Structures are given as C-alpha cells and as structure tokens.
Amino acid sequence: QKEVEQDPGPLSVPEGAIVSLNCTYSNSAFQYFMWYRQYSRKGPELLMYTYSSGNKEDGRFTAQVDKSSKYISLFIRDSQPSDSATYLCAMRSGNTPLVFGKGTRLSVIA
Amino acid sequence: GAVVSQHPSRVICKSGTSVKIECRSLDFQATTMFWYRQFPKQSLMLMATSNEGSKATYEQGVEKDKFLINHASLTLSTLTVTSAHPEDSSFYICSARLQTGGAGGYTFGSGTRLTVV
Numbered sequence: 001q002k003e004v005e006q007d008p009g010p011l012s013v014p015e016g017a018i019v020s021l022n023c024t025y026s027n028s029a030f031q032y033f034m035w036y037r038q039y040s041r042k043g044p045e046l047l048m049y050t051y052s053s054g055n056k057e058d059g060r061f062t063a064q065v066d067k068s069s070k071y072i073s074l075f076i077r078d079s080q081p082s083d084s085a086t087y088l089c090a091m092r093s094g095n096t097p098l099v100f101g102k103g104t105r106l107s108v109i110a
Numbered sequence: 111g112a113v114v115s116q117h118p119s120r121v122i123c124k125s126g127t128s129v130k131i132e133c134r135s136l137d138f139q140a141t142t143m144f145w146y147r148q149f150p151k152q153s154l155m156l157m158a159t160s161n162e163g164s165k166a167t168y169e170q171g172v173e174k175d176k177f178l179i180n181h182a183s184l185t186l187s188t189l190t191v192t193s194a195h196p197e198d199s200s201f202y203i204c205s206a207r208l209q210t211g212g213a214g215g216y217t218f219g220s221g222t223r224l225t226v227v
Contacts, residue, residue: 006153008151034216036218041201041221041223042220042221043116043203043218043219043220043221044154044203044218045218046216046217088153088154095142095207097144097156097159098144098154098156098205098216099156100153100154101153102152102153103151103153105151
C-alpha cells in the first residue's frame with residue numbers, strides 16, 4: 001500500500017460546480033496536510049495547509065482533515081476554468097520531506 | 111513571499127553529457143533543499159535532501175554518483191545529472207524549507223524539463 005493514495009482522475013466538471021478532491025493515507029504520524037495546485041510544466045504552488053484534524057476555509061477553497069479516518073479533502077466552490085490544473089495532496093510529520101499523492105487532473109469546462 | 115528561482119526551465123542535451131540545474135532562494139535562507147523528479151502523469155518523487163554545508167541524503171534507488179547535489183550556501187543548491195541518458199528525461203523540481211519552518215514553510219521552484227536525446 002502506498003503511503004498516500006489519490007485518484008488521478010481526470011475529473012471534468014462544468015463551470016460553477018462544486019469539486020471534491022480526496023486523498024487517503026496510511027502513516028498515522030502525518031501531522032501537516034497540504035494541497036498544491038500544479039499547472040502544466042510548472043512547479044506546485046501551495047493552496048491550503050492544515051495542521052492535524054479540522055477544517056480550513058480560504059475563499060472558494062475548503063480543506064478538511066479527518067485523522068481518525070486518515071482522509072483529507074479539498075472542496076472548490078463555484079469552480080472556474082482557471083481552476084483547471086492538477087491538484088496534489090501532500091503531507092508530512094515534523095520537518096520531514098513532503099510525501100505527495102499522485103495528483104488529480106481537473107478540467108473545468110466553460 | 112518566499113521565492114525559489116530554478117534554472118533552466120527547459121534543457122535538451124545529448125546522451126552522455128551532463129546537465130546542471132540551479133535553485134536559488136531569492137529572499138530567504140534555505141537551510142534544507144529537497145529535489146524531486148516527476149514523470150508524466152506521476153506524482154513528485156523525492157530524490158534527495160540536502161542541508162547547507164553537508165552531503166545530501168539520497169532516497170533508496172537514486173544513484174548518488176549520477177545525481178550530484180551541492181548545497182554550498184544558504185541560497186544556492188544545484189543538481190547535476192551526469193552522463194545523462196534518455197531514461198533520465200523528466201521534470202525536476204526543487205523545494206526549499208524556510209528557516210522559519212511552520213506548516214506551510216516549503217516553497218517550490220518552477221521546475222526544469224530535461225530531455226535527453
């Protein structure tokens with residue numbers, strides 16, 4: 001079993017839809033959970049990060065972490081064509097390197 | 111915000127030659143730099159971790175004599191792919207850990223697409 005599992009998609013939704021992206025993990029030591037957005041041939045950019053369990057909201061984005069289920073989610077409300085990208089979950093414990101999911105390719109169709 | 115400048119963004123080289131990729135932290139000091147490789151439609155795979163002034167720690171399966179990492183200062187880390195072969199063609203990305211740390215204290219370069227012909 002991989003440390004971090006993420007459905008690679010692709011996921012295609014109409015503009016304005018609510019998008020739900022998810023990852024599961026196996027290492028209970030993970031404490032920090034991140035979501036990155038990566039456009040084609042570019043480096044990842046940090047969207048959201050959460051420490052331990054709970055929810056965090058930033059504009060149209062909401063990140064949720066359920067450590068008991070080892071499950072994290074990213075919700076995108078009112079999705080826009082400019083949200084079309086690959087979304088990577090990542091996590092770590094302490095100052096260790098990030099462990100990434102495979103990434104989900106999202107297309108928002110106008 | 112913290113910016114990591116990575117160069118070149120794209121390079122094509124002949125098989126058997128060496129290629130150097132640079133990552134510079136522009137407005138902060140990066141005590142630790144991580145180097146990742148990403149194949150098409152795959153996730154980022156950690157290759158090595160380097161701390162300023164010390165030898166890099168390589169992940170299992172990564173050839174340290176082939177992928178030379180130098181982190182001579184707090185603002186510059188380099189990855190040299192020696193005797194490159196077509197199977198080394200990939201997207202290489204560096205990531206710096208800010209001294210201040212914190213949950214979000216990792217910032218990425220823009221990546222280098224290496225094509226070996």
